[in-house]
Amino acid sequence: MSSVDEIPQPHPTNTNTNPSQPRDSHSPNHDVSSQPINSPTPPDSRAPISLHDATTLPTESNPYITPAPVSDPAPAKNTLDSVKDVLGRWGKKAAEATKRAEDLAGNMWQHLKTGPSFADAAVGRNFRASLDTVLHSAYIGLGGSRVDDNGSISKVSSSESCNSDDEEDECVSIDALATAISHVILKPQFRALSTKFSGTQQAMASFDSFSYLTQREAVEVDESLMGPLGFSVDQLMELAGLSVATSIAEVYKPSDYSRVLTICGPGNNGGDGLVAARHLHHFGYKPLVCYPKRTQKPLYAGLVTQLEALSIPFMSVEDLPSDLSDDFDVVVDAMFGFSFHGSPRPPFDDLVNRLVSLHNQISQKRSVIISIDIPSGWHVEEGDVDGTGIKPDLLVSLTAPKLCAKKFIGPHHFLGGRFVPPAIAEKYNLILPPYPGTSMCVRIGKPPQVDISAMRENYISPEFLEEQAEADPINQFHKWFGDALAVGLKEPNAMALSTVGKDGKPSSRMVLLKGVDKNDFVWYTNYESQKARELSENPHASLLFHWDGLNRQVRVEGYVQKVSDEESEQYFHSRPRGSQIGAIVSKQSTVVPGRHVLHQKYKELEQKYADGSLIPKPKNWGGYRLTPHAFEFWQGQKSRLHDRLRYSPCEINEQKVWKVERLAP
Ligand SMILES: NC(=O)C1=CN([C@@H]2O[C@H](COP(=O)(O)OP(=O)(O)OC[C@H]3O[C@@H](n4cnc5c(N)ncnc54)[C@H](OP(=O)(O)O)[C@@H]3O)[C@@H](O)[C@H]2O)[C@@H](O)CC1
Numbered sequence: 001m002s003s004v005d006e007i008p009q010p011h012p013t014n015t016n017t018n019p020s021q022p023r024d025s026h027s028p029n030h031d032v033s034s035q036p037i038n039s040p041t042p043p044d045s046r047a048p049i050s051l052h053d054a055t056t057l058p059t060e061s062n063p064y065i066t067p068a069p070v071s072d073p074a075p076a077k078n079t080l081d082s083v084k085d086v087l088g089r090w091g092k093k094a095a096e097a098t099k100r101a102e103d104l105a106g107n108m109w110q111h112l113k114t115g116p117s118f119a120d121a122a123v124g125r126n127f128r129a130s131l132d133t134v135l136h137s138a139y140i141g142l143g144g145s146r147v148d149d150n151g152s153i154s155k156v157s158s159s160e161s162c163n164s165d166d167e168e169d170e171c172v173s174i175d176a177l178a179t180a181i182s183h184v185i186l187k188p189q190f191r192a193l194s195t196k197f198s199g200t201q202q203a204m205a206s207f208d209s210f211s212y213l214t215q216r217e218a219v220e221v222d223e224s225l226m227g228p229l230g231f232s233v234d235q236l237m238e239l240a241g242l243s244v245a246t247s248i249a250e251v252y253k254p255s256d257y258s259r260v261l262t263i264c265g266p267g268n269n270g271g272d273g274l275v276a277a278r279h280l281h282h283f284g285y286k287p288l289v290c291y292p293k294r295t296q297k298p299l300y301a302g303l304v305t306q307l308e309a310l311s312i313p314f315m316s317v318e319d320l321p322s323d324l325s326d327d328f329d330v331v332v333d334a335m336f337g338f339s340f341h342g343s344p345r346p347p348f349d350d351l352v353n354r355l356v357s358l359h360n361q362i363s364q365k366r367s368v369i370i371s372i373d374i375p376s377g378w379h380v381e382e383g384d385v386d387g388t389g390i391k392p393d394l395l396v397s398l399t400a401p402k403l404c405a406k407k408f409i410g411p412h413h414f415l416g417g418r419f420v421p422p423a424i425a426e427k428y429n430l431i432l433p434p435y436p437g438t439s440m441c442v443r444i445g446k447p448p449q450v451d452i453s454a455m456r457e458n459y460i461s462p463e464f465l466e467e468q469a470e471a472d473p474i475n476q477f478h479k480w481f482g483d484a485l486a487v488g489l490k491e492p493n494a495m496a497l498s499t500v501g502k503d504g505k506p507s508s509r510m511v512l513l514k515g516v517d518k519n520d521f522v523w524y525t526n527y528e529s530q531k532a533r534e535l536s537e538n539p540h541a542s543l544l545f546h547w548d549g550l551n552r553q554v555r556v557e558g559y560v561q562k563v564s565d566e567e568s569e570q571y572f573h574s575r576p577r578g579s580q581i582g583a584i585v586s587k588q589s590t591v592v593p594g595r596h597v598l599h600q601k602y603k604e605l606e607q608k609y610a611d612g613s614l615i616p617k618p619k620n621w622g623g624y625r626l627t628p629h630a631f632e633f634w635q636g637q638k639s640r641l642h643d644r645l646r647y648s649p650c651e652i653n654e655q656k657v658w659k660v661e662r663l664a665p
């Protein structure tokens with residue numbers, strides 16, 4: 001990504017710059033530019049497309065969130081004192097370093113308060129790197145010392161300190177110092193922050209840990225929510241059950257895990273299970289409910305009626321199969337939540353044992369276990385004390401994780417209950433991760449370990465046959481581009497541009513297609529960038545569009561030329577002023593000493609052109625057009641038998657036509 005145009009930015013998919021033209025996602029002319037397109041394809045000739053993958057939820061895996069086992073944070077004052085003490089003792093250099101750390105923290109803080117939430121996570125990471133750098137110098141200044149999480153600092157031996165051969169040890173110490181100082185500098189402000197600055201918390205999660213509630217706190221939070229904060233139990237249960245269902249759907253797709261047994265207990269945890277079963281039904285699962293100790297309260301009776309109205313079967317404990325894995329892909333443990341105490345009484349003792357025994361099955365595919373809020377039978381604070389309890393594959397903590405969740409070592413830990421108001425977060429010093437987008441759940445903990453070699457999709461797509469292919473590949477491109485728009489794919493005009501300079505070494509980057517003009521593919525960039533240099537040395541390039549949601553990709557290969565200066569001029573001035581200034585600021589592909597340099601220049605130019613005057617297009621900025629000489633349309637199919645139709649030019653009766661050939665996948 002090297003120019004402003006090349007950075008995928010959130011913007012409407014409709015890039016039509018003609019305001020008089022209505023937005024119509026089904027129109028083939030509603031495409032990559034306002035420029036005329038040859039032979040638009042009538043909408044009704046469009047091949048049917050599979051919509052099944054087009055609305056996949058954003059991934060919740062969050063590399064910034066690390067559920068490091070939490071030691072109870074040291075009181076900030078003690079930590080501060082220890083750090084100050086040591087820094088005082090070891091002199092000016094360290095003090096300077098700390099000042100820089102504070103400045104950094106201040107900048108970071110400012111940014112976090114104002115920045116967009118998702119970018120903040122990355123900023124948090126950079127911040128951590130910068131802080132580490134500062135602390136590294138502090139460390140050197142200190143002559144080597146260790147600071148543990150509680151802020152106590154000890155000197156390391158001279159052989160250990162500042163020894164470049166001893167990177168690991170050094171890193172540990174720097175890391176500890178960073179943690180201690182970040183506790184001191186950032187935590188108070190962070191704590192005061194309400195949950196609405198969710199990006200802040202996401203960034204902080206990288207060097208702090210989540211809050212865990214004791215049993216008493218969990219009950220208190222419950223009482224506050226349903227007392228002064230005005231929630232009803234029905235509401236919270238509905239949101240909790242929905243969070244559980246969405247968490248399950250994030251990990252276990254109904255195509256592979258449709259048969260769900262929900263075992264519900266006598267309290268609200270059981271109620272969450274009843275709600276989750278209903279939502280799972282609507283998500284395409286086939287739930288069955290075991291609810292042995294029903295309560296007659298209207299809330300629960302209503303939930304049962306709702307399930308019965310959906311023909312969701314109920315089964316007694318006695319009728320459950322002896323081996324749950326025979327009949328169920330998923331077992332939802334909704335027996336007990338945070339009010340559990342003692343040992344499970346019948347019939348739940350038997351049910352808990354059945355779930356425990358699932359883990360002893362090694363020979364066949366066993367049911368996966370999803371526990372709501374607390375793995376039933378676990379001590380709410382101590383966890384699975386003797387190690388003989390349920391070992392859920394997925395734990396969905398509600399509101400905030402309870403202390404026992406620290407002992408959870410399964411692959412998937414989610415948080416649900418997107419309803420915590422700031423008053424609760426502040427009162428209980430809750431540090432919670434942000435929920436992405438509109439999601440009801442968020443993964444907490446490390447993303448699951450995956451075997452990359454085992455990652456594959458079995459694509460299901462409609463057939464793409466030669467007789468369906470347009471004679472002109474440009475029309476075929478527009479047809480598929482229209483499909484990508486129709487299903488709402490984000491930035492279908494993003495394409496990988498590959499170039500090769502005279503050294504013969506290829507390079508690729510994503511750029512945004514800005515139009516298909518007279519059959520040429522047009523984009524804009526900086527004429528002094530790496531790609532521009534390579535294109536000046538070798539004008540052959542390849543474009544690759546990847547429309548994941550449709551299991552499709554399109555390769556376009558051809559010869560590249562610059563567009564006319566007038567065209568570049570016209571397009572340049574159609575861009576947002578910020579992008580225009582950005583193009584002047586960025587001497588693309590050259591080394592810059594830091595982001596601040598770009599910001600500084602940007603600010604200066606912003607002021608210069610604050611009066612709205614014309615921002616001149618830089619001479620080194622303009623467009624390219626690729627005239628295609630080959631296309632390949634690829635569509636994923638079952639068992640790797642993908643469709644590949646290649647278009648190559650040939651002459652028939654002195655007329656240039658495109659030959660369509662199927663390639664082996
Ligand atoms: N923000 C929130 O707070 C939200 C909370 N929500 C949900 O509520 C859950 C807490 O619900 P809860 O308080 O109703 O208690 P829960 O744990 O379901 O079970 C209590 C029942 O179990 C029984 N029982 C206890 N021990 C037992 C034993 N050893 N063996 C057998 N039975 C035993 C006990 O009977 P008792 O012992 O009192 O006679 C009582 O009938 C919470 O974890 C979350 O899932 C969400 O819905 C919304 C947001």
Ligand SMILES: [K+]
Binds near residue numbers: 333374376
């Ligand atoms: K449970």
